[in-house]
Amino acid sequence: MASRTFEKRRVGQTDLEVTTLGLGGATLAGSWKPVPAEQARATVRHALEAGITYFDTAPHYGFGRSEHLVGDALRDHRAGMVLSTKVGRLMKPVRGPYDHGTEFVDPFPFQRVYDYSYDGFMRSFEDSLQRLGMNSVEILYVHDLGAGTHGVEGNKPYWEQFTKGGGYKALRELRESGAVQAIGLGVNEWQVLMDAFAVGDWDVFMLAGRYTLLEQTSLTPFLSTCVERKASVVAAGPFNSGILAGGETFNYAKAPEAVVTRVRAIEAVCKAFNVPLPAAALQFPLTHPAVCNVVPGPRSPEELDGILGWWDTKIPTALWTTLADEGLLAPGTPIPGGTA
Known part of the structure; x- marks a missing residue:
């Protein structure tokens, strides 16, 4: 039984609605720190009990581990749930120790093979359904297509696979057939999303x-184009890899001094209003009309409880306007009552 009622927002122009708070599955697969399997499942179940209806996973997360664990926890609770996974990486079995070159601790014994073609997407989708133990997902994202992952030159053949090799065609067919209800990209860089609009x-x-x-x-x-094209945005990584939640990392590396200085300035404003910095960080993205959901990645039910506490924190409108007045928000940023 849900202990709170979350606002729901529509996904693009689809019939899907998601709670404004979701649950990300990367950390559950052991991103940077090991997470016992039962702890991961318990975290998903706890989110269900709290009333969260949107869950995200991907083949890349633990090389299949996340999809297995999320599937275990959600399989018997699909009614009203919105689940997303991703395409772009196929998993090839490997034997013996190897350097998988990712942040995942103890991933499943597979090696990633990038494939953004028609056949690659179709196979990835079917493989994900088998790992999840389900016959459908609602949202399918193209994962990590772009120069940020592959480099400028390295991305070119993958972009060709996606545009001319049938990748986009596969997504369209899956959506038109009803196999999925929504399609998009899941990335860390907005520039490639502008290319995708074309x-x-x-x-x-x-x-x-x-x-x-x-x-x-x-x-x-980017966000202004999303509003114009009626596309929604799920804001992942609301804590910028931890720097906005008391950590020292920004974009998966030690935060540079300029970032630390800016975070301290933002935190000083939050303290003036008796608001925890992570609470403001968690709720901030939803002030933009294109954003339908924010996805943090707790590792345990206890971490999720902390996030829910930040979520329930009331934030005065004056906090946002003060951040804007002090130049700590970009000009034009939507905030309650106006823009920065």
């Missing part, structure tokens, strides 16, 4: 770390 029509994008209390680089032209 390829076709999209329902929702998952953008990690580029629209946060610390960084609004995606405000224009």
Whole structure:
């Protein structure tokens, strides 16, 4: 039984609605720190009990581990749930020790093979359904297509696979057949999403770390284009890899001094209003009309309880206007009562 009622927002122009708070599945798969399997399942169940209806996972997270664990916890609770996973990486079995080159602790014994083609997307989708133990997901994202993951030159053949090799066509077919209800991209860089707008029509994008209390680089032209094209945004990484929740990392590395200084300035404003910095960071992205959901990644039910506490924190409108007045929000940032 849900202990609270979350606001729900529509996903693009689809019939899907999601709670404004979701649950991300990367950390559950052992991102940077090990997470016991039962703890991961318990975290998903706890989110269900709290009333969260949107859950995200991907083949990349633990090389299949996240999809297995999320599937275990959600399989018997699909009614009203919105689940997303991703395409772009296929998993090839490996034997013996190897350097998998990712942040995941103890991933499943597979090696990633990038494939953004028609056949690659179709196979990835079917593989994900088998790992999840389900016959459907609601949202399908293209994962980590762009120069940020592959480099400028390295991304070119993958972009060709996506645009001319049938990747986008596969997504369209899956949506038109009803196999999925919404399609988009899940990335860490907004620039590739502008390129995607030139390829076709999209329902929702998952953008990690580029629209946060610390960084609004995606405000224009990306978010403004989303409003114009009626595409929604799921704001992942609301704590910018931890720096906005008491950590020292920003974009998966030690935060540079300029970032630390800015965070301290934002935190000083929050303290003046007796608001925890993570609470403001968690709720900030939803002030933009394109954003339908914020996805943090707790590792345990206890961490989720902490997030829910931040979520329930009342934030005075004056906090946002003070941040704007002190130049700590980008000009044009939507805030309650107006813009920065």
